[in-house]
Amino acid sequence: MSSLTQLIAASEPDAGKNFLLTALSTELDGWALFLDVDGTLLDLAETPNAIAVPQLLPANLEALSSKLRGALALVTGRRLDYVDQLFSLPSLPVAGLHGAQRRDPDGRLHSPVETPEFGQLKAELVADVAGWPGVLIEDKGPAVAAHYRLAPERKHQVEALMQRALARAGPDWTIQHGKMVFEIRPAAADKGQAVLEFLKQPPFAGRQPIAIGDDVTDEAMFRAVNRLGGCSIRIGSPSAASEALGYIPSAAVLRDVIAASVS
C-alpha cells in the first residue's frame, strides 16, 4: 500500500480524491474506513436539525460497507440514536458523542449514563441563553452543545457560559470546540480512542485505517490513524492547523467518490 499512501500527500488539488477512488477500488480487504458525519458526509446547515441526508447516501454507505466486509464505521459528535434516525442503518458500527458512545460491529453498545445533575445543568443552559436570539442548545443526553452559527457575535459569551457550566459538571466532562459550537462532552474517550477500539475488533482488526473528517474533533482520529501508518483526509482546503495527510474539497465530492466506488 505504500505507493498508494504516497499519492494522498501529493500536491495536486485532486490528490485526496484520487487516493480514495483508487483505495476504494483496490485492496478492499486491506482498508478500514472511518467517516465523520456533519461537514463530511453531510453538508453543513444553519441549525443542527436542518441537515439533509441525500437520498442515495444510506444505500451507498451500506454497499460500501459490504464491499469492505463491514469495515466501515461512522465516527461522529452526534448521538447514536440520532445517527440511526438519519441513516436507518442500525447494524452499522458507529461511535457517537465524539467517541464516548459506541456500537461495536457485534452490536454491543457502550454509552455513558446521563446523571440528574447533568440534566439540571442542561435545563439551566437553556434558561441562560433564552435572551440570546440565535443561540441554540442541543440536548445530546450525556453531552450538550451550544451553537452560535446564527449569532456569531455571541461566540465569546457562549464560550464563557460553557466554561462555567463545565466547571460545574466536573472532571468527567470536557469542552469540545467545533464549527460555530462549544460542546460539553464526556472526557473518557475521543474520536481517536473510538477508532482504536474498533481496530481491535473484527472486521476492522489488521486493516489499514482511513479516517475522513472536517473539524477539530476529527484531529484526534487523524492523529490515531497517522500513528498507525494509515491515511487521514480532511474535507476542505489544506490547513496548517490540521494533521490530515490529504484533502477532499467538499462533502459533495466525498459523496461522489463513495457513489463511484459502489457503482
Ligand SMILES: O=P(O)(O)OC[C@H]1O[C@H](O[C@H]2O[C@H](CO)[C@@H](O)[C@H](O)[C@H]2O)[C@H](O)[C@@H](O)[C@@H]1O
Ligand atoms: O462529528 P460530527 O459528525 O462532524 O458532528 C459535529 C457536530 O455536528 C453538528 O453541528 C455542526 O453541524 C450543524 C449542522 O450542519 C451546524 O449547524 C453546526 O454549526 C455545526 O457545529 C451537531 O449539531 C453537533 O451535535 C455535532 O457534535
